[in-house]
Amino acid sequence: MDSTIEQLNAFFNPRSVAVVGATKKINKAGHVIFKNFVENKRRGVLKGEIFPVNPYEDSILGFTCYPSLTKIPEEIELVVIVVPANIVPQIMEDAATKKVKAVVIISSGFSEIGKHELENKIVSIAKRAGIRILGPNCLGVYDSKTGVDMLFLPETKILTTGEEVIATPRPLPGKMAIVTQSGAFGVAALDYLAGRQMGISKFVSFGNKCDVDEAEMLEYLLYDSETKVILLYVEDIKSGRKFIEVAKKVTKRKPIVAIKSGKTAAGARAAASHTGAMAGSDQIYNAVFAQTGIIRAHDMEEFFDTGKALAMQPPAVGKNIGIITDAGGPGVMAVDECELKRLNVKRFSDATIKKFEKLKEEGKIPKFATYLNPVDVTGSVTSEMFEYAAEILFQDPEIHGVIVLGLHHVPALQEDFIDKVANVANKYVKPVVACDIGETEMALHTRLRFDKLGIPAYPSPEDAARAMNALVKYGLYLKKNGCLQEYVEDFLKSKQK
Numbered sequence: 001m002d003s004t005i006e007q008l009n010a011f012f013n014p015r016s017v018a019v020v021g022a023t024k025k026i027n028k029a030g031h032v033i034f035k036n037f038v039e040n041k042r043r044g045v046l047k048g049e050i051f052p053v054n055p056y057e058d059s060i061l062g063f064t065c066y067p068s069l070t071k072i073p074e075e076i077e078l079v080v081i082v083v084p085a086n087i088v089p090q091i092m093e094d095a096a097t098k099k100v101k102a103v104v105i106i107s108s109g110f111s112e113i114g115k116h117e118l119e120n121k122i123v124s125i126a127k128r129a130g131i132r133i134l135g136p137n138c139l140g141v142y143d144s145k146t147g148v149d150m151l152f153l154p155e156t157k158i159l160t161t162g163e164e165v166i167a168t169p170r171p172l173p174g175k176m177a178i179v180t181q182s183g184a185f186g187v188a189a190l191d192y193l194a195g196r197q198m199g200i201s202k203f204v205s206f207g208n209k210c211d212v213d214e215a216e217m218l219e220y221l222l223y224d225s226e227t228k229v230i231l232l233y234v235e236d237i238k239s240g241r242k243f244i245e246v247a248k249k250v251t252k253r254k255p256i257v258a259i260k261s262g263k264t265a266a267g268a269r270a271a272a273s274h275t276g277a278m279a280g281s282d283q284i285y286n287a288v289f290a291q292t293g294i295i296r297a298h299d300m301e302e303f304f305d306t307g308k309a310l311a312m313q314p315p316a317v318g319k320n321i322g323i324i325t326d327a328g329g330p331g332v333m334a335v336d337e338c339e340l341k342r343l344n345v346k347r348f349s350d351a352t353i354k355k356f357e358k359l360k361e362e363g364k365i366p367k368f369a370t371y372l373n374p375v376d377v378t379g380s381v382t383s384e385m386f387e388y389a390a391e392i393l394f395q396d397p398e399i400h401g402v403i404v405l406g407l408h409h410v411p412a413l414q415e416d417f418i419d420k421v422a423n424v425a426n427k428y429v430k431p432v433v434a435c436d437i438g439e440t441e442m443a444l445h446t447r448l449r450f451d452k453l454g455i456p457a458y459p460s461p462e463d464a465a466r467a468m469n470a471l472v473k474y475g476l477y478l479k480k481n482g483c484l485q486e487y488v489e490d491f492l493k494s495k496q497k
Contacts, residue, residue: 004216004219004220005219005220005223007101007102007132008102008132008212008216008217008220009220010077010078010101010102010132011078011102011104011132011134011141011148011204012141012143012146012148012202013047013048013143013146013148014048014077014078014101014102014148015047015048015049015075015077016048016049016050016051016074016075016076016077016078017037017048017049017050017051017076017077017078017079017080017148018050018051018052018053018066018069018072018076018078018079018080019033019034019037019050019051019052019053019079019080019082020053020054020069020079020080020081020082020083020091021053021054021081021082021083021107022034022052022053022054022057022060022065022082023054023057023060024057024060028082029082029106029152030054030082030083030152031060032151032152032153033080033082033106033140033149033150033151033152034050034052034060034061035061036149036150036151037050037147037148037149038050038061038062038063040147040148040149041147043147045146045147046146046147046148047146047147048077048078049074050063051063051064051066051072051074051076052064052065052066053065053066053067053068053069053072054067055067055068068094069091069094069095069097069098069100070094070097070098072098075098075099076095076098076100077100077101077102078100078101078102078103078104079091079095079100079102079103079104080103080104080106080140080150081103081104081105081106081107082106082107082152083107084107084109085107085108085109085110085115085118085136086109086118088105088107088118088122088136089118089121089122089125092122092125092126092129092131093125095129095131096125096126096128096129096131099129100129100131101131101132102131102132102133102134103126103131103132103133103134104133104134104135104138104140104141104150105122105133105134105135105136105137105138105207106135106136106138106139106140106150106152107135107136107137108136108137108207109136109137110122110136110137110208110210111208111210112137112207112208119136119208119210122136122210123210123211126211132211132212133210133211133212134204134205134206134207134211134212135205135206135207135208135210136207136208136210137183137207137208138183138205138206138207138208139151139152139183139186139187139203139205139207140204140205141202141203141204141205142170142190142200142202142203143201143202143203144170144171144172144173144174144199144200144201144202144226145173145201145226149170151170151187151190151203153187169190169191169194169195170190170194171190171193171194171198171199171200172194172197172198172199172200173199173200173201173226174198174199174200174201174311175199175201175226175227175228175229175311176193176198176199176200176201176227176228176229176230176231176307176308176311177200177201177202177203177204177221177224177226177227177229177230177231178190178200178202178203178204178231178233179204179206179214179217179218179221179230179231179232179233180203180204180205180206180232180233181205181206181207181209181233181234181235181236182205182233182235182261183205183207185233186203186205186233188300189203189231189233189300189304190203192300192304193304196304197448197451198304198308198451201224201226201227201228202221202224202226202227204217209238213237213238213239213243214232214234214237214243215237215239215242215243215245215246215247216246218230218232218243218246218247218250218256219246219249219250221250221254222249222250222253222254227254228254228310228311228494229254229255229256229257229307229310229311230250230254230255230256230257231256231257231258231259231303231304231307232256232257232258232259232294233258233259233261233303234258234259234260234261234285235260235261237285237288240288243288244288244291244292247288247292247293247294248291248292248293251292251293251294251477252293252478252481252483252487253483253487253490255293255295255310255474256292256293256294256295257294257295257296257297257303257306257307257310257470258289258294258295258296258297259296259297259298259299259300259303260282260285260289260296293474293477293481295310295470295473295474301463302466305456305458305463305466305467305470306466306467306470308451308456308467309431309433309456309467309468309470309471310470310471310474312451312454312455312456313431313432313433313454313455313456313471314429314430314431314471314475314488314491314492315431315471315472315474315475315478315484315487315488316400316401316430316431316468316471316472316475316476317400317475317479317484318400318472318475318476319342319343319344319400319472319476320343320344320346320398320399320400320401321338321343321344321345321399321400321401321402321403321465321468321472322345322348322373322374322375322393322396322399322401322402322403323335323338323345323373323374323375323402323403323405324374324375324377324386324389324390324393324402324403324404324405325374325375325376325377325404325405325407326376326377326378326379326381326386326405326406326407326410326413327376327379327405327407327410328376328378330405330407330435330437330461331374331376331405331461332374333460333461333462334374334403334405334435334461334462334464334465335374337461337462337465337466338403338465338468338469341465341466341469343465343468343469343472345373345374346373347372347373348371348372348373348396348398348399349396349398351396352392352393352396352398352399353371353372355392356369356371356375356389356392357371359388359392364384364385364388365377365385365388365389366378366380371389374405375389375393377389379410379411380410380412381410381412381413381417382412382413382414382417383413383414383416383417383420384420386404386406386413386417386420386421387417387420387421387423387424390402390404390420390421390424390425390432391424394424394425394427394428394430394432399430400430400431400472400475401430401431401432401433401468401471401472402425402430402431402432402433403432403433403434403435403461403464403465403468404421404432404433404434404435404455405434405435405436405461405464406418406421406434406435406436406446407435407436407437407438408436408438408442408443408446409438415445415446415449418434418446418449418450418453418455419453421434421455422450422453422454422455425454425455426454429488429492431468431471431475432455433455433456433457433458433464433467433468433471434447434450434455434456434457434458434464435457435458435459435460435461435463435464436450436457436459437459437460437461438459439459443459447459454495
């Protein structure tokens with residue numbers, strides 16, 4: 001393993017962790033963070049040793065508390081700092097004495113408020129000692145597999161009524177990594193993904209990026225076996241040339257989806273006051289993302305929808321899309337969005353149309369069904385009709401991706417249509433996305449069932465079309481760079497595990 005990658009690994013899978021600023025005061029960040037580590041240690045998820053550091057406490061949550069890092073007798077690999085900014089340089093000196101590998105500075109009060117000298121001081125100490133820093137002014141790291149959890153936001157809160165509710169849930173383990181400059185955006189992302197039952201592998205919050213930046217973290221995630229897709233939130237990119245070089249390498253093996261804030265003059269000004277970021281020209285970022293194969297999302301929903309599609313489905317080898325629907329209007333909406341995204345929803349080949357004509361003759365689809373593209377099996381649809389139509393479209397070599405609009409509202413359609421479509425899809429290496437409209441329990445259940453069977457499902461035809469567009473864009477990028485076949489083979493292997 002490359003020495004830089006090995007050193008960054010200390011952020012995610014440390015042999016030992018010290019939390020400086022750990023406390024018994026339950027409403028303090030230092031307490032929440034240390035409690036996260038303790039609970040994951042007691043559950044057997046976290047393997048490394050943990051040490052609280054606070055000169056005013058003898059023990060915290062049953063663990064001996066040390067007055068300083070230098071008083072801990074064991075070696076320390078990772079330090080999490082949650083103390084006022086002016087004390088951080090001394091903590092960094094102690095970390096240097098202990099030959100610590102990595103430090104996460106949760107504390108704010110540095111360059112984001114103009115205190116550049118203080119930030120430069122901690123960077124200087126770290127460079128001299130060979131310590132890598134994440135932050136300051138960040139949320140740090142959450143790893144769904146190793147139990148590292150630096151989020152200082154408690155999972156539950158007590159309402160004034162006395163009821164305990166979920167406040168900041170942790171998502172399930174999954175294959176998407178989130179890399180974010182904004183801690184608040186990151187927390188919102190975790191809440192959103194947990195609510196949608198979408199899993200993540202790792203979460204990284206950079207804050208001011210005084211040391212470790214996007215380029216290095218992308219390279220680390222390239223070699224992370226738990227990560228299949230990288231979701232990137234940026235306000236600025238400092239090492240532009242290095243970022244381009246690394247991103248080009250990463251996107252040939254793993255898709256990167258980016259959302260770039262600070263697009264407008266007012267947004268750029270807000271970014272500068274938030275993390276000290278200089279947002280730069282939005283046109284330049286568009287060009288960089290296009291050049292490196294990064295898929296740019298234009299809003300938060302598209303950001304997650306795209307990541308979900310890329311994590312679950314193989315990329316498309318072309319732009320021709322086939323649509324199956326049991327509702328004419330939503331089918332038209334999906335066609336419109338596909339065409340707006342420059343995907344092709346063209347008339348099916350004569351061979352495919354003949355197959356549908358035969359189904360009609362045999363009474364397997366309604367006489368009034370249409371099948372030129374979209375295939376509209378109408379409100380008389382049954383589970384078997386979806387299965388027949390899916391089989392025909394997956395067999396068609398001219399169709400590169402399939403959108404299934406399985407609206408649950410029609411009377412004869414049973415839940416098993418989802419399994420039937422998934423069984424067909426699993427026989428082919430062709431992407432499929434689904435849609436069911438509604439927010440009732442049945443609609444949510446339908447989408448979740450699709451998701452659990454590896455078919456990303458969305459609440460609107462437009463969302464489904466945008467997800468398919470991402471699969472097409474990434475497939476064409478891989479094809480252009482001569483690595484589509486290798487990517488698909490790796491994708492299939494990872495799916496079999």
